[in-house]
Structure formats: structure tokens, C-alpha cells
Amino acid sequence: MKNTKHIGYTDALIAMELDTPDPPMLSTLKDLKPVISARHMIFAHAIPKYNSADPLYAAYPHRVLDLHQKEQDRIAEVMQNTVKDYLGSEVAEASSYVVTQGDPLRSIVALCEEQEADLVVIGRSQNKYHEIKAKNLIRNVDADVMIVPDTTHQSPKVILVPIDFSENSLKALKMASAMQQGTEHNIELHIINVFQRPSLMAFELDMTAEQFERQTAINHREGFEKYMNEHFPGWEKEMKGILVQTEGPGISKRILEQAEQISADMIIMGAKGHSPLARLLIGSTTEALLDRNNKYPTIIVR
Numbered sequence: 001m002k003n004t005k006h007i008g009y010t011d012a013l014i015a016m017e018l019d020t021p022d023p024p025m026l027s028t029l030k031d032l033k034p035v036i037s038a039r040h041m042i043f044a045h046a047i048p049k050y051n052s053a054d055p056l057y058a059a060y061p062h063r064v065l066d067l068h069q070k071e072q073d074r075i076a077e078v079m080q081n082t083v084k085d086y087l088g089s090e091v092a093e094a095s096s097y098v099v100t101q102g103d104p105l106r107s108i109v110a111l112c113e114e115q116e117a118d119l120v121v122i123g124r125s126q127n128k129y130h131e132i133k134a135k136n137l138i139r140n141v142d143a144d145v146m147i148v149p150d151t152t153h154q155s156p157k158v159i160l161v162p163i164d165f166s167e168n169s170l171k172a173l174k175m176a177s178a179m180q181q182g183t184e185h186n187i188e189l190h191i192i193n194v195f196q197r198p199s200l201m202a203f204e205l206d207m208t209a210e211q212f213e214r215q216t217a218i219n220h221r222e223g224f225e226k227y228m229n230e231h232f233p234g235w236e237k238e239m240k241g242i243l244v245q246t247e248g249p250g251i252s253k254r255i256l257e258q259a260e261q262i263s264a265d266m267i268i269m270g271a272k273g274h275s276p277l278a279r280l281l282i283g284s285t286t287e288a289l290l291d292r293n294n295k296y297p298t299i300i301v302r
Contacts, residue, residue: 007178012038013117013143015108015132016045016079021123024153026086028146028297029121031155033087035182041095042115043079046107072099105132109140121146124294134290138271138300145271147290148297156265156297158188162255162285165193165227168270172301173231176268180238191228191235192242192258194251195220217245252288259296267298 014029016022029036076097084092100107112120120143122132134147161176163169173191180187197216221243228235235241244254259267271286286300 007036007175007182009036009038009119009144011040011042011115011117012119012121013108013112013115014041014043014121015104015123016043016082017123017125018045018075018078018082019125021125021148021150022082023086024150024297025121025123025148026083027153028148028156030087032179034184035179038119041091042098042111042117043083043095044098044100044108044111045075045079046104047075047099047101048104075099105136105140108132108137112141112143117141118143119146120144121148123147124149134298134300135287138286138290142302144302145300146297147293147300149294151295154265155185156187157185158190158262158264159266159268160190160192160255160259160262160264160296162192162194162267162269162289164270164285166270168301170231170270172268172270172299175299175301177232177238179268188262189239190242190258190262190264191239192244192255193220193224194244194246194254196251197245197247213245217243220245251285252292255285255289256292256296264296267293267296269298269300271300271302 014025016025076099079097079099080092080095083095098111100111108120108122111117120137120141122134122137122145124134124147134145138145156179159176159179161169161173163173176189180189197213224241224243228239228241232239242258244258246254255267258264267289269286269289290298290300
């Protein structure tokens with residue numbers, strides 16, 4: 001039996017759609033409960049507020065201009081019953097429920113700041129007009145963010161962790177390692193680094209293009225192994241390293257290709273940015289992956 005390690009959060013904010021994204025999102029939270037915990041969980045539902053002049057006004061079932069307290073209480077009760085079905089009575093009764101009306105993204109960002117949440121969880125659907133875009137959420141909060149697509153749910157048994165040797169990617173790798181060590185069932189942990197081949201034209205070397213490419217790959221593997229040995233001695237026993245050499249842009253595409261190849265169930269990766277200005281540049285690879293990925297639950301770690 002493995003020694004259980006917990007990834008503890010203080011306040012987790014979970015955005016509920018009261019629609020198809022909720023079941024896989026709540027099921028994923030249930031599966032991760034043994035290793036990912038929060039002192040307090042806040043479940044929130046934001047009803048988009050549109051006036052009659054908006055062209056999409058008629059497309060929404062919630063067209064009221066003002067959300068009365070009675071209606072808020074009814075929706076909160078539905079949320080609590082749903083949480084109870086997936087996470088159990090104890091979690092449902094200990095959690096808080098918030099119903100707001102307005103732009104979903106702004107509502108969740110405001111609640112995150114108000115509650116000082118350090119984890120935000122959202123579902124993802126391709127068929128929702130008012131879906132919160134993950135990259136926009138990450139740009140506006142300081143918390144870790146978990147995105148769960150409304151695809152077929154499967155308990156995570158294969159986790160892919162892209163790293164670029166940054167501080168945040170190390171945090172992501174530590175989280176994945178804790179998840180691996182904290183569950184009863186075996187989790188395969190694959191660590192991927194996609195690196196670009198430098199242009200031979202930039203160097204004056206006495207070697208062929210093939211020799212240069214081979215030496216670049218050797219140097220990169222040595223650097224990768226040194227990094228892993230420094231932070232995770234004996235990592236080869238618990239993790240598998242994947243090095244992918246590519247030309248030009250498209251790193252996120254290579255990551256998702258590898259996720260498909262190893263039948264990954266989850267991706268955990270770091271996000272860049274600490275100041276409000278830096279958050280606008282959370283990392284082109286991270287943003288591109290969030291845009292492309294509609295299959296794998298993903299945790300973005302700060």
C-alpha cells in the first residue's frame with residue numbers, strides 16, 4: 001500500500017452549469033478526493049443576464065431580469081442535491097452554495113477573489129453559448145484551475161505532465177507525483193518535454209545536419225535526466241520520460257498527440273505569470289493546449 005499524500009487547498013470554488021458538464025466534473029472530483037482535498041468547497045452557478053434587446057435573449061431558458069431570493073434558494077437546493085448524489089451527504093452539507101446572475105466569467109472571477117479560493121474547477125462543453133473559456137479564467141485568477149471536459153468520464157490512471165524546467169512545471173510534476181503516491185490503484189506518470197531543434201544555420205560546426213540533430217537530442221536528454229535526478233532521485237521507477245523534438249511552433253499539438261498515444265486520462269501542467277500583467281502571458285503552449293483540448297481533464301498549476 002502506498003503512503004497517502006494529500007494535496008491540500010484552503011477554499012475550492014466549483015462552477016456548476018446544472019447541465020451536461022456537471023456529472024463528469026463531479027465524478028472527477030470524487031475520484032481525486034483521496035489525494036486532493038479542500039478545507040471548504042463553494043459551489044457556484046452563474047445565470048447569464050440578458051435584456052430583451054440582446055439577440056441571444058430568446059435562446060436562454062433563464063430570461064428573468066432579476067433573480068429573486070426564492071429562485072436562488074431553489075437553484076441552490078438543486079445544486080446541493082446534485083453534489084450529494086456524486087460526492088456524498090457529508091460533503092454536500094459542509095459546502096456552501098452561491099447563485100449569481102450576470103456574466104459567468106466575471107461572476108466566477110469575482111467569487112474567486114471574494115472567497116480567496118486557491119482552486120477553481122470548471123466543466124467544459126462545446127455546446128454552451130455562455131461557456132467560460134479556460135484560458136480567460138486562468139488569465140484573471142491566481143488560483144490553480146481544473147478543467148474537465150464533458151466527455152466520457154474515466155478515473156485517472158495515466159497522467160501526462162508537460163514540463164519546460166520552469167518553477168511552475170516543477171510544481172505540476174510534484175502534484176502529479178503526490179497523486180501517484182496517494183492512490184490505491186497504480187497511476188502511470190509520463191513526463192514529456194517537447195523541444196525545438198535549433199537551426200543549423202545559426203552555428204558554425206564541423207558536422208553534418210544529421211550529426212548536429214543527433215547531438216542536440218543527446219544533449220537535451222542529458223539535461224532532462226539531470227533535472228529529473230536532481231528533483232526526483234530514482235524517478236525512473238515511478239515515471240516515464242518522453243522527449244519529443246519538433247521544428248517550429250506546434251508544441252501543444254505534440255503534447256496532445258502523445259496524450260492520445262499513451263491513452264492519457266489527465267494532463268497536469270504549469271502556468272506562467274504572477275503579476276496582473278504577466279498573467280496575460282500565461283504561456284503560449286498552455287493557451288494553445290487549452291484551446292485544442294476538448295478531451296482530457298487538465299489541471300493548470302501556479
